[in-house]
Amino acid sequence: MNWTQPIDPLGNRALSALAAFVPIAFIFWALIIRRMKGYQASLLTIALAIGLAILVYGMPVSIALSSALHGALYGLFPICWIIIGAVFLYNITVASGQFEIIKHFMASITPDRRLQAIIIAFSFGAFLEGSAGMGAPVAITSAMLVGLGFNPLYAAAVCLIANTAPVAFGSVGIPIIIASHVSDIPEMAISQMIGRTLPLLSVVVPFYLVAIMAGVKKSVEVIPAILVAGISFAFFQWLTANYLGPMLPDVIAGLASLASLMLLLRYWKPKTVWTFREEPPQTLALDVTYTAGQIFRAWSPFLIMTLMIVAWGLQPVKDALNSIGTAKFMMPGLENRILKTDGTPLLIKPFEFNYLSNSGLAVMLAALLAMPLIGMSYREGAKTFVATLRQLRFPILTIASVVGFAFVVNNSGMSVTMAMTLASTGVLFPFFSPVLGWLGVFLTGSDASANALFGKLQATSATAIGIDPLITVSANASGGVTGKMISPQSIAIGTAAVGLTGRESALFRLTVKHSFIMLAIICVITTLQAYVLTWLIPDYTMLETTASAAATETASGFTYLLILAGALLLIVAAVLRLNRSSLSATRTVNP
Template structure:
């Protein structure tokens, strides 16, 4: 027995969109205004979504609950698996005293907090996004900044905002590849178009981060470093996305930014060393940083070097093909091929698949876990200490183990019920202003799903179809979905949950949401205006 999605259950698209937005309104209200803990906000939002799906969209109760539970399981694996293994590696370096050496080695390059944020949150975080994605960069880089002495809220917020630049090409380019598969548009063309939008953001994000940290006047003191990081990243992002493909822009851009910035800081230093106002006197200023041998520094960094090697290795297609063969694939009974998508969301009536894949070997979290075993051997962590430290990490993350499944359950019930499609159709009805709002459609998709890949799968075809109706180049609309989506990543409940787990801010999800929400909206407006200009005035930029 099948159930067909209804996209306008109220007989008025505006009213239907209002009903579909109820879970979003609830989670916005609880996080931004009530500053509620993530597990409370997530639980309330997913419960309201199930009620709207059943009472308004007439979705069968069993189908609605099955979709929600499937999303919750996806939140446990692979998402929570990534979070716990990433934080476990960080905790291991702290417990063994190696992070102190890492901290001092970074301080030997610069003990200025502004420049440390550029190196770790912007450049190293982008590298991890390109190699793994799915929460790994925020979990690792935010934890590192806290270890360096950053205020946890700033560490989490800065890493979420910094993660804007690389998200569209994250996980070896999978968001762009999925967009091509969903729409039938050549993947290289989508890559080229995104590569003619995001580099403009990539130039300003380093400046944006430092202004947020220290104010405009202080930013001018390190403007040369901001420009080196931003321009080197943007240049490689543009070149690789336009002439190589969607797989490598993040990795090449991040390497360019890290190397360029490190070399630049060898010959240039800011006039003043900046630290947070509430910090104690610098214990790790460059004058009193202990001197370590190259071997000692290499050993301290080895967990993150091994981590990087493993996530790159896991991202290679030949390797994936081998290790993915041992996956357990479960067609979810009561949901697989039960829900029918129809026009204009689907080109033709399509039964939605519900495949829960336990890719226990090819999951990024497994790459991190293997990296943790290798790191334990290098650092001399015995089996009993390894197990006790893992148990300690798990205990640290018990609340995120509730929050993450809740927000993934929310994403799935909104997708399978058609609520997300209602909101998309409402934005698509903006006529000649659609190029502007196409970016917000991507923003909405990533907010709901926590993933640029999922947002492209959800709204990619709708973007292409609507673009043809309003006389816009479809490749531009699909690219805007991905580029606009990156600005929603920083406020996605899934991303917020990962960031708070990594920085010890569990229960403070509302504070972090409030920290990032205005930046998310402003950056989305910038992408929207850019897309509007490219649609009508800068058409030569469209491949």
């Protein structure tokens, strides 16, 4: 028996939108006012959403429960699987003692916490977002900052806020590719439009990060580094997005920002070194020197991980791995059961268990390959993995609950009710357009999912009021990046990575105002683009909706994997050779 989504179940659009907004308001209240633990707030929120879906929207109980289960499974795989791999890789570097060398190396570049935050959270985090996405950048960079001696709460907050600048181009451009698919606007046009919006935000993010940590006065002391990091990142983000497309802006801009900062710090240092007031006394023995081989060995897990996730992000590699092994199945009770208001079935994607092509496997394989190189036995690695699972048990529950909640909200029609209410604002819609993206990312934790959810609605609403749909479709992705930092899924990842599980409310309160400030900036920029700065809109031609997809290049995927294997062999050989050289030098000094 089919069920049709009601868009206005209470007979009044405003009241229906308020009813649909209740679960979101509840999770804000639970985290900000009641200061609940993340998993408690998430479990109560999904229960409330299921109740509203059944009682207000008339959703059959079986469909509501199947939707929640479908979302929970997606939360466990691939999202939690990727996070487990990322935190596990970090944990093995700590357990093996290699992270002490990384800390020493970073301190030798700069012991200043302000500069370390820019280097790791902003520049390196953007590179990881462009390669992997799915929460891995926040998990890895926040754990690294804590390892360096950062206040855990500020480490997580800084990394969540830094993650705004690159999210729209994350995971090798997947959010923009999805936006193009649902809106029939070319990928390149969306990439160009976002590339003319987000660089304005990217310039100020490094200053924003430092100001949150140290205040405006202390931020001015490192203004050369802030400007170099922000401007170099923004320039290459603009350049790549406008002339190369959506796949590489984060990777290239992140690397350019890192290189520019390293070059600057060779010739300039701040007059004073800033650390957290409550920071414990440093125990780093700065008189100890490490060889190039030891430093390379310590960084090798992250280098291997980077190569692996870049390779896994290439579509031909995904196709090649999926041709070997993947499994799909439709969630029982959902296939063709939900109808939209026009009578067409709501597209429910099957659950895809792509165990080979998923980025989580790439990170896990990187950890397994790195263990022998950093002197860790697989027995010790297994103990570390069990400890990682124990560390992440509550965040895993939180993420599964949050994604289940998102699926219930989407399948019941609640998200459409809220979206249609915003779309009815007429000429003000360009201002509220980024709010839809923000809402979508808050609900799903993913800019790609937000674009899939609201991309078509953005395009249709813009056309109805006579503005270019490219503006609002791009605004959905640009506005969505500001919701990432307070998505319950992201908050759970951040607290888990820094050992603050149970203190999700504290992290949420620290980041929520910054989310709204950045959202307001994107709203103003989008409104100006719609009515004043129309010359910023690139020329483009809508895609033919009947165009067939290009044939996948499975064979080239295997070729890329062979190239990856060769690169990994070179890294292994380099680590072994440099280690032998270090041992020989040690024996010579101490015969």
